Amino acid sequence: MHEMSLCESILRTLEEQALAQRYKRVKTVWLEIGQLACVEPSALAFSYEVVTRGTLADGSRLEIVPVAASTWCMQCSAEVRIDALAQPCPHCGSYQLQVTGGDQMRIKELEVE
Amino acid sequence: MMCTVCGCADGEGRIEGHAAGHEHDPHHHDHGNDASSSPPAEDAAIRDATHRHDHVHADGDHVHYGRGPARAHAPGLSQARMVQIEQDILGKNDQYAAANRRLLVQQGVLTLNLLSSPGSGKTSLLTRTLHDLQHELTMTVIEGDQETSNDAARIRATGARAIQINTGKGCHLDAHQVGHAIDQLQPEPGSVLFIENVGNLVCPAAFDLGEACKVAVLSITEGEDKPLKYPDMFRAADLLLLNKIDLLPHLRFDVERCVDYARRVNPGLQVFELSAISGEGLNDWYAWLRATRAARLVGHPLMHEMAETPDGR
Numbered sequence: 493m494h495e496m497s498l499c500e501s502i503l504r505t506l507e508e509q510a511l512a513q514r515y516k517r518v519k520t521v522w523l524e525i526g527q528l529a530c531v532e533p534s535a536l537a538f539s540y541e542v543v544t545r546g547t548l549a550d551g552s553r554l555e556i557v558p559v560a561a562s563t564w565c566m567q568c569s570a571e572v573r574i575d576a577l578a579q580p581c582p583h584c585g586s587y588q589l590q591v592t593g594g595d596q597m598r599i600k601e602l603e604v605e
Numbered sequence: 606m607m608c609t610v611c612g613c614a615d616g617e618g619r620i621e622g623h624a625a626g627h628e629h630d631p632h633h634h635d636h637g638n639d640a641s642s643s644p645p646a647e648d649a650a651i652r653d654a655t656h657r658h659d660h661v662h663a664d665g666d667h668v669h670y671g672r673g674p675a676r677a678h679a680p681g682l683s684q685a686r687m688v689q690i691e692q693d694i695l696g697k698n699d700q701y702a703a704a705n706r707r708l709l710v711q712q713g714v715l716t717l718n719l720l721s722s723p724g725s726g727k728t729s730l731l732t733r734t735l736h737d738l739q740h741e742l743t744m745t746v747i748e749g750d751q752e753t754s755n756d757a758a759r760i761r762a763t764g765a766r767a768i769q770i771n772t773g774k775g776c777h778l779d780a781h782q783v784g785h786a787i788d789q790l791q792p793e794p795g796s797v798l799f800i801e802n803v804g805n806l807v808c809p810a811a812f813d814l815g816e817a818c819k820v821a822v823l824s825i826t827e828g829e830d831k832p833l834k835y836p837d838m839f840r841a842a843d844l845l846l847l848n849k850i851d852l853l854p855h856l857r858f859d860v861e862r863c864v865d866y867a868r869r870v871n872p873g874l875q876v877f878e879l880s881a882i883s884g885e886g887l888n889d890w891y892a893w894l895r896a897t898r899a900a901r902l903v904g905h906p907l908m909h910e911m912a913e914t915p916d917g918r
Contacts, residue, residue, distance in 0.1 A: 493808070494807070498695070501694055501695065501697060530810055576836075578832070587872060597695060598691065599693075600689070601690060602687070603687055604687075
């Protein structure tokens with residue numbers, strides 16, 4: 493359940509930004525979560541609610557924007573799509589794949605007041 | 606109460622010898638060397654931004670201020686406004702990890718982050734390694750467990766210095782905890798620092814601690830499909846140690862298949878088969894340790910000093 497840690501980290505960022513950007517309440521948080529990121533979105537949503545209770549983000553909405561994985565197949569010398577780690581290249585069956593995107597965990601933007 | 610960066614169980618964690626009830630300001634995290642005494646760039650940007658409310662850019666992670674009223678996808682909200690912040694969720698941890706790494710590299714300390722599920726034999730492998738190489742290398746250990754100092758005690762019984770971090774409810778070590786532990790432990794220049802992470806095949810994979818390499822330990826009693834079930838850990842690893850190989854005659858475990866699975870998620874992964882109990886295969890691990898330490902010291906001032914001492918310490 494490192495999703496709890498991730499949410500504590502998100503909350504800390506929200507609190508820091510509240511000072512910098514002078515807002516009192518967070519209404520919505522948009523996260524960009526890659527398909528290959530080491531995180532479970534449903535666990536993240538659950539943890540977020542627990543962690544933000546009684547804070548400036550109490551009752552706020554968490555919007556998770558999924559980002560598709562992008563990988564490079566060494567054999568095909570081409571960009572290929574997989575849904576999860578340990579999957580082969582859909583064209584040639586090789587596992588010689590390099591993840592080029594879709595493993596990020598980022599806070600994109602906030603709706604605040 | 607101990608502070609954590611990533612919020613892993615605020616107030617739950619403990620580091621041996623670390624003063625309780627202290628306040629720690631993440632803006633002044635300092636490991637006592639010049640390189641890390643300046644605050645991380647992002648923190649500086651945020652602090653600076655409190656004095657400039659209109660429009661600010663921070664390098665790297667962008668911070669945009671003063672975006673003004675709500676944009677199209679949040680209509681009709683009088684007081685609400687959109688703020689674009691674009692920050693990695695693990696950004697804070699990564700800053701502490703970078704500070705740890707800077708200090709450790711400067712000191713010529715080879716740091717290895719050991720990852721595995723509980724019971725894979727990490728501590729046995731460590732105690733054996735510490736025993737076998739004690740006349741050759743200076744080694745220290747940071748032990749991570751939710752509770753107890755049992756493992757640190759086992760390490761100290763070999764004569765090596767060790768410090769225990771108890772994470773409480775936390776399921777992994779984070780770079781901030783490790784930074785404090787390094788402060789306490791003060792590993793010798795040119796030494797090897799092992800960080801034994803909390804036994805867990807999932808969470809520790811995501812948290813950079815500032816190590817040079819992640820070493821995954823998988824025992825053959827765990828099942829050969831672990832790399833497929835927990836791909837993040839095996840993808841993050843630089844080296845895989847297949848432990849308890851002495852039990853092979855008693856188990857149905859296909860080593861080749863396991864290695865194949867691991868390389869599906871990490872094609873370049875190097876694998877050693879060994880047993881911390883029988884000693885089989887340990888020489889490969891020791892050779893890797895010596896070679897990796899030597900390679901990391903290339904160009905470091907310590908290398909010239911060591912060339913003058915016969916035992917290379």
